Amino acid sequence: MTHRTGWIIAVLLVGPALTGGAMAVAQDSQFGIRGLGTPGRWESVRSRTTGGAFGPFDPLSPLMEASLADIGQLTATAAGGTSNRDVLVGGTATSLRATRFPLMGVAGPVARRLAVSVGFTTYLDKSWDVTLRDSFMLRGVLQRYTDEITSDGSVADIRIAAASRLTRRIALGAGLHVLAGSTRMTAERQFDDSTFHRVQQSAEVRYDGLGVSGSVLIGVAPGLTIAGWARRDNRLRAKVADTTSAVTDLPLMAGGGVLFAPSPSARLGASVAWRSWSKAGADAFDTWTWSAGAEFGSRRMPIRLGARGGQMPFGPGTEAPTEVAGSLGTGRAFAQGRALIDLGLERLERRGGGLTERVWTVLVGITVRP
Amino acid sequence: MIRRRLALVGAVLLVAACVERLAAPGHCPDYCPTGQITVVDTLLTTSINRDSSYRGYVLAYQSPLMLAANLPGATDTLDGRPIFRMNGYGARFRISTVDTSTGPILGADSARLQLYVVRRDTATHNLRLQLYRLPITIDTSTTFGSVAAPFTDSLLRTVNIDTLLAQPGRKDSVTGDSAVVDTANHRVVLSLKLDTAAARYIAADSGTVAYGIRIAADTLASIAFGKDAFGPALQWYLRVDSLGMPVARTPGALGARLASFVFAPPPAPLDSTLAVGGVPSTRSLLRVAFPKVIRDSAQIIRATLFLVPAVAARGAPADSFVIEARSVFADFGAKSPIDLRLSDTTVIHVGATDTVKIEVTNLLQAWAADSTHPTVLVLLPEREAQLFGEIRFYPSVAAAFRPTLQVTFVRRFPFGVP
Numbered sequence: 196m197t198h199r200t201g202w203i204i205a206v207l208l209v210g211p212a213l214t215g216g217a218m219a220v221a222q223d224s225q226f227g228i229r230g231l232g233t234p235g236r237w238e239s240v241r242s243r244t245t246g247g248a249f250g251p252f253d254p255l256s257p258l259m260e261a262s263l264a265d266i267g268q269l270t271a272t273a274a275g276g277t278s279n280r281d282v283l284v285g286g287t288a289t290s291l292r293a294t295r296f297p298l299m300g301v302a303g304p305v306a307r308r309l310a311v312s313v314g315f316t317t318y319l320d321k322s323w324d325v326t327l328r329d330s331f332m333l334r335g336v337l338q339r340y341t342d343e344i345t346s347d348g349s350v351a352d353i354r355i356a357a358a359s360r361l362t363r364r365i366a367l368g369a370g371l372h373v374l375a376g377s378t379r380m381t382a383e384r385q386f387d388d389s390t391f392h393r394v395q396q397s398a399e400v401r402y403d404g405l406g407v408s409g410s411v412l413i414g415v416a417p418g419l420t421i422a423g424w425a426r427r428d429n430r431l432r433a434k435v436a437d438t439t440s441a442v443t444d445l446p447l448m449a450g451g452g453v454l455f456a457p458s459p460s461a462r463l464g465a466s467v468a469w470r471s472w473s474k475a476g477a478d479a480f481d482t483w484t485w486s487a488g489a490e491f492g493s494r495r496m497p498i499r500l501g502a503r504g505g506q507m508p509f510g511p512g513t514e515a516p517t518e519v520a521g522s523l524g525t526g527r528a529f530a531q532g533r534a535l536i537d538l539g540l541e542r543l544e545r546r547g548g549g550l551t552e553r554v555w556t557v558l559v560g561i562t563v564r565p
Numbered sequence: 566m567i568r569r570r571l572a573l574v575g576a577v578l579l580v581a582a583c584v585e586r587l588a589a590p591g592h593c594p595d596y597c598p599t600g601q602i603t604v605v606d607t608l609l610t611t612s613i614n615r616d617s618s619y620r621g622y623v624l625a626y627q628s629p630l631m632l633a634a635n636l637p638g639a640t641d642t643l644d645g646r647p648i649f650r651m652n653g654y655g656a657r658f659r660i661s662t663v664d665t666s667t668g669p670i671l672g673a674d675s676a677r678l679q680l681y682v683v684r685r686d687t688a689t690h691n692l693r694l695q696l697y698r699l700p701i702t703i704d705t706s707t708t709f710g711s712v713a714a715p716f717t718d719s720l721l722r723t724v725n726i727d728t729l730l731a732q733p734g735r736k737d738s739v740t741g742d743s744a745v746v747d748t749a750n751h752r753v754v755l756s757l758k759l760d761t762a763a764a765r766y767i768a769a770d771s772g773t774v775a776y777g778i779r780i781a782a783d784t785l786a787s788i789a790f791g792k793d794a795f796g797p798a799l800q801w802y803l804r805v806d807s808l809g810m811p812v813a814r815t816p817g818a819l820g821a822r823l824a825s826f827v828f829a830p831p832p833a834p835l836d837s838t839l840a841v842g843g844v845p846s847t848r849s850l851l852r853v854a855f856p857k858v859i860r861d862s863a864q865i866i867r868a869t870l871f872l873v874p875a876v877a878a879r880g881a882p883a884d885s886f887v888i889e890a891r892s893v894f895a896d897f898g899a900k901s902p903i904d905l906r907l908s909d910t911t912v913i914h915v916g917a918t919d920t921v922k923i924e925v926t927n928l929l930q931a932w933a934a935d936s937t938h939p940t941v942l943v944l945l946p947e948r949e950a951q952l953f954g955e956i957r958f959y960p961s962v963a964a965a966f967r968p969t970l971q972v973t974f975v976r977r978f979p980f981g982v983p
Contacts, residue, residue, distance in 0.1 A: 292586040293587060325588075325589060326591060333604065334973070342602060391973065392930070394604075394864060396977065440982055511594075511596070512595075550595070550596060
């Protein structure tokens with residue numbers, strides 16, 4: 196496959212995102228209903244199965260740009276996942292299911308010391324469906340009704356990034372982020388009394404925003420690398436029928452990580468991140484998240500495992516909800532390493548404000564190096 | 566082989582995984598959207614103005630039914646009498662089917678008159694039908710008074726319909742009358758035999774005959790006869806002169822060329838009230854000042870028009886009638902073209918004085934969807950001139966009892982607000 200053909204495949208993979216036609220969504224959560232949504236995880240399947248610990252060092256994870264410097268050759272990747280989520284609140288349990296494609300991107304060197312990447316990932320997932328049974332006095336009679344309010348869509352983070360290895364030890368990267376997306380929202384009310392017609396309203400809410408990010412990768416010693424990154428997004432503007440309905444400040448983010456490779460068949464990593472989500476309005480909190488993970492075996496078919504934890508940015512009450520997850524995965528290289536399939540399984544638990552979510556997620560990632 | 570099976574299993578799993586299930590019970594306010602559906606209920610007491618009534622849309626002879634009634638009231642009796650006329654075959658009739666030779670019609674041995682009763686109250690007992698001969702000069706302008714005399718002195722037959730229906734086979738072997746009950750279409754077909762005296766074929770009148778019907782019953786004497794395809798039909802049994810020899814001929818049955826009905830008392834003149842129904846049919850126009858706040862930015866989920874009767878609804882007690890509210894394509898007053906696409910209806914019970922409520926949600930939703938649509942309501946009977954029922958409502962000038970609209974609407978949902 197030629198270099199040109201590879202770029203064509205890459206454009207086909209990423210093109211839909213750039214035209215706004217992509218449906219990039221992460222793992223939903225009830226905690227995101229009252230807030231801006233559920234933040235996405237900017238990780239490839241490989242990183243995610245290490246708990247996210249490898250995210251800063253993985254050139255195919257859109258968390259950092261500096262790691263792109265070591266990409267070596269043109270690479271395209273995509274990820275998909277199916278989640279089965281049990282929501283327990285108020286003594287009731289509900290089983291939910293969703294399939295998402297949270298990541299797609301292409302990256303490759305364009306000069307001797309310069310690599311670029313374009314792709315998208317989920318910035319905020321905004322898909323949910325809430326049903327509600329209630330009653331109120333109307334025309335002197337207690338009217339019972341059923342509400343269903345839905346939101347289907349997301350805000351995608353379309354990233355154009357570049358990285359350069361300045362020295363053997365230091366690589367720098369920077370990225371421009373275009374936040375774009377839409378949600379199809381509906382609000383319906385069905386009265387038990389059929390003389391009241393069904394309430395049915397819908398709108399397409401479009402979102403936009405901008406962000407910049409920068410990152411650095413430093414080789415401290417042979418086999419030991421540290422990373423640092425920061426990102427600033429301006430605001431998320433919501434528009435309904437060309438009228439701005441809301442403008443919400445977006446957080447400043449920063450994080451770092453360490454990767455230790457004591458041998459070619461063992462890699463250990465850890466990372467931490469901070470996000471100032473509290474500026475996004477009421478019921479929003481600044482969050483800390485951590486992760487730790489490892490990858491063992493050859494790169495042809497490694498075994499990965501990881502754990503992560505931290506806080507969720509949106510939730511009721513005075514304390515941020517928390518989440519903790521464990522993950523396990525593997526990968527398989529084909530065609531002399533030109534094609535890779537990554538598989539992962541994640542178990543996640545979120546708690547806060549009387550609500551508990553338990554999630555099983557099956558992850559599949561495909562990477563092509565033409 | 567194994568790879569193919571794995572691919573197949575993978576494809577099946579992928580399809581199964583794509584089934585979305587996101588609906589979860591809301592636990593508000595913590596896990597519900599901040600925006601809520603806001604319902605507003607408002608009573609528009611002064612939004613209906615410039616209302617008026619118009620009469621004469623459907624006249625008695627234009628009605629698809631002939632109404633018969635005899636309903637004593639407190640002050641007068643509602644008396645409806647069908648009248649119809651059949652033209653005859655002329656003075657001569659063909660002798661043979663193989664040539665065109667004709668002979669003078671000498672007279673009729675008998676005739677058989679078929680009538681369709683298309684509406685009757687099964688609670689009516691001892692229903693009697695009286696057939697009268699009327700002048701053949703009756704026409705669409707014939708009034709109750711102009712045929713009062715023949716309805717007094719020209720009785721031809723009296724038939725007790727209940728008795729006839731109770732006969733074996735619904736046939737009266739003495740009179741020759743019979744009846745067929747069509748339970749599917751709720752019709753009774755009466756076939757009345759007219760003897761030589763009753764069936765007079767007068768050649769000088771070209772055989773034209775006219776009849777009228779009065780009915781009576783113990784109570785609730787109110788029925789309707791069909792017209793046109795279900796109208797009166799007369800089968801003559803003629804005697805025709807064939808070279809000095811009278812021969813019998815049975816031509817095809819004749820339908821009524823005129824079918825109408827006369828009634829008393831005549832409808833009360835229109836006044837400032839909003840009249841709906843009656844014969845000739847009456848309609849009322851109500852012009853609505855539709856608030857922009859509702860029209861432009863809300864979804865109407867219920868709208869109710871309240872009308873206070875000025876007098877009790879009139880008509881045959883058993884014949885409750887339906888009035889409908891419709892919109893118009895353009896406001897040309899009495900000649901406003903009615904929009905037949907949407908209507909809202911309610912049933913009016915004769916004698917009732919309760920406030921009438923008509924759900925007009927469909928109409929107001931149409932107004933909200935099309936800002937060019939005139940916001941005019943027309944009240945009209947669902948079956949114009951097919952019932953005697955008429956109701957009169959207080960108009961907008963009667964401040965205490967004026968028509969009002971109660972509108973329940975939902976404000977625009979705050980989409981996009983976190």
